Structures are given as structure tokens and as C-alpha cells.
Amino acid sequence: MKIKISIPTERIQNPIISESIIETGISINIMVANIDSTYGELIADVSDFQFDKIKNALESRGAIVSILDRPIHRDEEECVECGACISVCPMNVYTFDEAWNVQVEEKKCIQCGMCIKMCPHGALKLGE
Amino acid sequence: MVKKSIHEINRKIEDGSVNVVTAEEMVTIVKDLGVEGAAKEVDVVTTGTFGAMCSSGLMLNLGHSEPPIKIQKVWFNNVEAYSGVAAVDAYLGAAQISDTRGIQYGGAHVIEDLLRGKEINVHATSYGTDCYPRKVLETTITLEDLNEAVLLNPRNAYQKYAAATNSSKRILNTYMGELLPNFGNVTYSGAGVLSPLSNDPNYETIGMGTRIFIGGAQGYVIGNGTQHSPSSGFGTLMLKGNLKEMSPDYLRAASFTGYGTTLYMGIGIPIPILNERLAAATAVRDEDITTNILDYAVGSRDKPIIRQVNYAELKSGMVQIEGKNVPTSSLSSFKYARKIANELKQWIKQGEFFISMPVERLPGEGLAKPMKQTQAVPLVKDVMSDFIVTIKKDQTIQEAAKKIWENSFNHLAVVSETGELVGILTAWDISKAVAENSFDSVESVMTKKVLTCSPNEPVDIAARRLDRYGVSAMPVIDTQNRVLGIITSDNISKLFARRY
Numbered sequence: 001m002k003i004k005i006s007i008p009t010e011r012i013q014n015p016i017i018s019e020s021i022i023e024t025g026i027s028i029n030i031m032v033a034n035i036d037s038t039y040g041e042l043i044a045d046v047s048d049f050q051f052d053k054i055k056n057a058l059e060s061r062g063a064i065v066s067i068l069d070r071p072i073h074r075d076e077e078e079c080v081e082c083g084a085c086i087s088v089c090p091m092n093v094y095t096f097d098e099a100w101n102v103q104v105e106e107k108k109c110i111q112c113g114m115c116i117k118m119c120p121h122g123a124l125k126l127g128e
Numbered sequence: 129m130v131k132k133s134i135h136e137i138n139r140k141i142e143d144g145s146v147n148v149v150t151a152e153e154m155v156t157i158v159k160d161l162g163v164e165g166a167a168k169e170v171d172v173v174t175t176g177t178f179g180a181m182c183s184s185g186l187m188l189n190l191g192h193s194e195p196p197i198k199i200q201k202v203w204f205n206n207v208e209a210y211s212g213v214a215a216v217d218a219y220l221g222a223a224q225i226s227d228t229r230g231i232q233y234g235g236a237h238v239i240e241d242l243l244r245g246k247e248i249n250v251h252a253t254s255y256g257t258d259c260y261p262r263k264v265l266e267t268t269i270t271l272e273d274l275n276e277a278v279l280l281n282p283r284n285a286y287q288k289y290a291a292a293t294n295s296s297k298r299i300l301n302t303y304m305g306e307l308l309p310n311f312g313n314v315t316y317s318g319a320g321v322l323s324p325l326s327n328d329p330n331y332e333t334i335g336m337g338t339r340i341f342i343g344g345a346q347g348y349v350i351g352n353g354t355q356h357s358p359s360s361g362f363g364t365l366m367l368k369g370n371l372k373e374m375s376p377d378y379l380r381a382a383s384f385t386g387y388g389t390t391l392y393m394g395i396g397i398p399i400p401i402l403n404e405r406l407a408a409a410t411a412v413r414d415e416d417i418t419t420n421i422l423d424y425a426v427g428s429r430d431k432p433i434i435r436q437v438n439y440a441e442l443k444s445g446m447v448q449i450e451g452k453n454v455p456t457s458s459l460s461s462f463k464y465a466r467k468i469a470n471e472l473k474q475w476i477k478q479g480e481f482f483i484s485m486p487v488e489r490l491p492g493e494g495l496a497k498p499m500k501q502t503q504a505v506p507l508v509k510d511v512m513s514d515f516i517v518t519i520k521k522d523q524t525i526q527e528a529a530k531k532i533w534e535n536s537f538n539h540l541a542v543v544s545e546t547g548e549l550v551g552i553l554t555a556w557d558i559s560k561a562v563a564e565n566s567f568d569s570v571e572s573v574m575t576k577k578v579l580t581c582s583p584n585e586p587v588d589i590a591a592r593r594l595d596r597y598g599v600s601a602m603p604v605i606d607t608q609n610r611v612l613g614i615i616t617s618d619n620i621s622k623l624f625a626r627r628y
């Protein structure tokens with residue numbers, strides 16, 4: 001599953017991610033990492049059954065962990081099903097079905113934001 | 129020989145016996161029945177397209193104010209319209225952007241907002257005359273309040289359009305969408321099998337006066353579009369339709385990041401099957417319509433052709449470029465194109481839409497010309513140094529140093545046995561090698577990924593590239609990768625020194 005790890009300012013100096021990985025022995029696949037001196041936000045992939053353990057490890061160190069259920073939101077009124085989003089998505093979230101409807105496989109999304117800039121109709125935005 | 133007339137077809141529309149199919153359905157019908165059989169069987173083929181058509185706009189009339197104003201400048205929701213036509217007429221272009229909100233909102237958005245019944249702020253100024261004394265006007269209007277609101281689109285429904293890709297190392301934001309670096313994607317536009325002009329490539333039935341589906345209303349072709357280029361297969365149409373009769377299902381404002389606003393128009397054109405020739409033409413398939421993939425990394429009018437491609441390949445979702453599978457994105461909506469072709473088919477079947485013959489044919493020959501520019505832009509070949517010192521990659525650093533010193537030339541082009549460029553070596557590279565005490569061959573210290581330019585590129589584009597990548601010179605190469613010269617920041621400064 002895709003998870004979002006937020007690291008608040010007061011903990012940004014601590015090696016939270018490394019410590020949690022070493023402690024639990026769980027590998028997480030970091031797909032997006034935006035970290036600077038004030039704040040950190042990461043999107044990572046972790047297997048479903050290891051989620052609780054890594055969440056506890058991270059949260060005991062001050063991080064906030066949430067599951068990305070709907071990482072991307074499509075406004076179906078605005079969308080004209082052109083498919084502009086398809087080729088810019090590194091995770092192949094978007095595909096056409098037989099009838100040329102755009103299909104969205106939300107679970108694959110890593111919130112990189114490429115499709116949001118691409119969409120000519122402003123139909124896409126990051127979800128929670 | 130099948131020969132039908134528009135009157136016969138319209139009588140069939142009236143009595144409900146007309147046989148209408150979409151251009152997609154026509155492909156299999158012609159395959160099954162043959163051209164003659166299909167021409168007998170089918171009366172009308174409907175086409176459809178739904179995509180970004182920047183060259184669109186609204187001609188409107190506001191009615192006279194009290195006291196009256198001869199509008200000199202006018203804004204709708206802070207988007208300026210052209211008002212140099214009488215007193216209260218204005219033309220609002222789809223691609224005009226907002227003075228306050230930039231490319232997020234433009235003429236296209238005002239048009240869609242009007243269509244959705246929203247109130248629009250109007251601000252106008254004038255110099256005042258005896259007959260039109262008012263100098264400033266502030267009001268709000270809705271679509272209903274306008275006397276006329278007619279879409280007059282100078283260039284719509286391109287026969288086909290070139291696809292886009294990007295060979296450079298950075299993301300490009302274009303009117304063809306986001307183009308990813310290193311041929312990361314290909315974007316395209318056009319409905320292929322359903323494209324109106326591709327189904328009547330000789331413009332036999334589509335011409336001035338042809339009744340069409342436009343934005344969900346009935347409108348007309350009023351002539352060839354601007355930049356109509358039939359000899360290259362890129363015909364265009366100038367269209368008109370009443371905004372008051374349109375539907376937001378088929379007219380949508382859009383904004384391309386880093387480019388600006390545009391209007392997605394839904395256009396459908398019926399093609400009466402008067403003879404076998406038209407039956408054969410409307411059987412055109414995606415694979416029969418070819419276009420080029422152009423490299424948008426070159427910011428010049430004539431973009432290099434990467435390869436030829438057909439719409440079947442583009443619509444498959446993947447095309448091959450240099451042996452690599454590259455994903456494609458459509459910017460126009462095939463689902464909506466299909467919806468339009470089907471809706472038009474229903475209109476005709478239900479006797480709500482009658483076919484018309486053009487009162488005048490569109491030009492079937494000719495090419496769009498490039499702009500005449502009186503101030504010629506100097507090209508790279510005009511300012512580059514023809515003299516360039518070359519060296520082979522297996523020569524020594526010492527030989528390289530000697531060449532630089534003897535020629536007092538800062539850049540050495542490293543070439544292969546056959547004269548192709550393989551790297552570049554600067555005095556700085558040599559100093560570094562000396563400092564690190566590594567005296568291997570030229571190959572070990574040269575820069576292998578060399579920024580280059582072609583002799584026919586405008587100098588300002590080469591200058592922008594030098595600046596962006598922070599280098600002081602670029603070898604100029606021909607298409608075979610052979611070195612012709614070098615352009616340095618010195619060459620460019622001299623160009624300006626000469627001019628001023």
C-alpha cells in the first residue's frame with residue numbers, strides 16, 4: 001500500500017526513517033521525498049501486513065503516517081476524457097478502456113503531480 | 129455508377145428513410161459491401177472531432193447604453209476583447225488571457241461562463257464623441273442580455289495535426305501539453321478515422337455554406353480556415369455558430385500550463401454519399417492517416433521531423449522512437465468525437481438536421497506561407513567561426529595543450545577517424561587533468577556529452593541554449609554529425625557590438 005510520512009519541523013534533524021527501518025527490518029520503497037530544513041513529506045510503498053509495525057516505529061519517533069486511499073481526485077464533470085494525463089504518469093495510473101473512457105487506478109499513484117500540470121481542463125487534484 | 133443528389137437525401141431525411149452511419153462504422157460497411165454497395169446503401173456519413181482549437185472566438189453585440197458609448201477598449205471578466213468595430217460590437221478571442229489572473233483564465237473561459245449562464249463583468253472605456261458622449265462603462269451581462277453572440281472561429285477542425293515530442297533534457301510546456309525529456313512521451317491531436325476533413329480530403333462536400341454540428345448547435349462552414357494548407361494535407365475550416373444554441377457538453381475552456389488558454393470545440397460534419405468516390409473517401413481508417421512527430425526541443429518554426437507515424441500507432445498508446453517504446457497522450461477526446469458523430473447521426477435520422485451542398489468549394493491546392501520578416505534573424509552559420517581546431521580522441525593531453533597554445537583557441541573539437549564529433553576539450557579540462565596529475569589520452573578528460581547546434585538555427589535560440597546550460601561555446605554540426613565550426617559567446621557579443 002502507498003503511505004504518506006510527514007515529518008514535522010522539530011524532528012527534521014533526526015534520522016527517523018533510517019532508525020525505523022533498522023528497528024523493524026521492514027523495507028519501504030520511497031517514491032517521492034520532499035525534505036528541506038523545515039518539513040519533510042514522503043510517499044512510500046509498504047506491504048499491507050507490515051504497515052502497522054512500520055507506522056508504530058515511525059510515529060514513536062514523531063512522524064505522522066497515513067494511508068493514501070485516494071491520492072488523486074478526478075472531477076468527472078470537468079474531465080473530457082482526452083487522455084492527456086496518460087503519457088506523463090510514471091506509474092501508469094491512467095489508461096483508456098475499450099470505449100475510450102479514462103480509467104484511474106488510484107492505488108498506483110505516488111502524488112508526483114505531473115498529471116495535474118498536464119490536464120488542460122484542471123480536472124485533477126491531489127486527494128488525501 | 130451511383131449518383132445521388134442532396135435533394136434525394138434530404139427527402140429521405142424528411143420521410144425518415146435515410147441511412148446514416150458514422151465514419152467509424154463506414155469503414156466496416158465499405159469492407160463488407162464494397163465501395164459501390166456502400167455508396168448505394170449509405171446516404172450520409174457523420175464525422176466528429178473534439179479538441180483544442182485556439183483560433184476561436186466570440187463576436188458579440190452589447191446593445192447601446194444610455195448615454196451611448198463608442199467602446200474603444202473593453203474587458204470581460206478582465207479579459208480584453210477587440211472593439212475596433214463600430215460602437216458596441218466586440219470580438220473576444222479564446223486565447224486572450226486575463227489581465228489579472230494570467231493564463232488560468234482567458235477568453236475561452238469567458239465564453240464557457242457565458243454559455244453556462246454566469247454573470248460576466250464588463251468594463252469599457254472610450255474617448256467620447258458628440259454622438260457617443262459616455263467615456264466609461266461598468267456593467268454585468270449574461271448571455272441572454274447580448275443581441276448577438278456568435279462564435280466566429282477562424283481556424284478549426286484541422287484535417288490532421290503533427291504530433292509532438294522532446295529530445296531535450298528538460299520538461300517543455302507547450303500547446304501540445306507537457307513534453308517529457310529524452311523522448312519521454314508523444315502527444316497528438318485529432319480524431320483520425322472520425323476527422324471531418326480526412327473523410328472528405330478533396331473537399332467535395334465540405335465547403336462554404338456546409339451545415340455542421342458546432343458546439344451542440346447547427347452552424348456553418350464559412351470558408352477555408354486561416355493557414356489552410358491543402359497541398360500538405362493540412363486543410364482547415366472557418367466556422368460560425370450561435371453560442372446561444374450551444375451546450376457546454378461540446379464547448380469547454382482549457383488552459384495549458386506554461387502556454388495559455390484555448391477552447392475545446394466539438395465539431396461534427398455530415399458527408400452526403402453522392403457517389404462511389406465519397407464512399408471510398410469516408411472509409412478512411414486511422415492507419416491511412418499519416419502525420420509527423422516533431423521535436424519541440426527546437427524552438428524554431430521548422431521543427432525537425434523525428435519520424436512519420438499514423439493515427440493507429442498514435443492511438444495504440446505507444447510509438448517507437450529510436451528503438452524505445454514511448455507512451456502517447458491524446459489531447460483531443462476520441463470519446464467525445466464519437467459522441468458528436470453519433471449525436472449528429474441521431475439528428476439526421478430524426479429529421480432535425482438537413483444536409484447542404486457548399487455554395488463554393490474550398491481551395492484544394494496551396495500551402496500556408498511562413499511570415500515575411502523584414503528584419504532577418506541572423507543564423508548560427510552567419511556568425512559562427514568557420515575555423516575550428518580538431519584533435520583525435522587517442523592523442524595525448526600534451527598534444528592537445530600544444531594545439532590550444534599554438535592556435536590561441538580555447539576549445540578543441542574531438543573527432544573520430546571519419547570526422548564525426550565525439551567530444552569537446554577545453555583549456556579548463558586540460559588544467560584539471562594536469563592538476564589531478566592524470567595524463568591519459570584526450571578521450572579520458574574530454575566532455576563526451578557535447579551541446580551542439582545546427583548551422584540554420586537562429587542565433588538567439590543558440591544563445592538561449594548557451595545561457596541555460598552555462599557553457600561558453602557549442603560546436604556547429606551538420607546532420608552527419610560532422611563539425612562545421614563553432615559558435616562562442618564571443619561571436620554573439622560581436623554581433624551586437626556591430627549592430628549598436
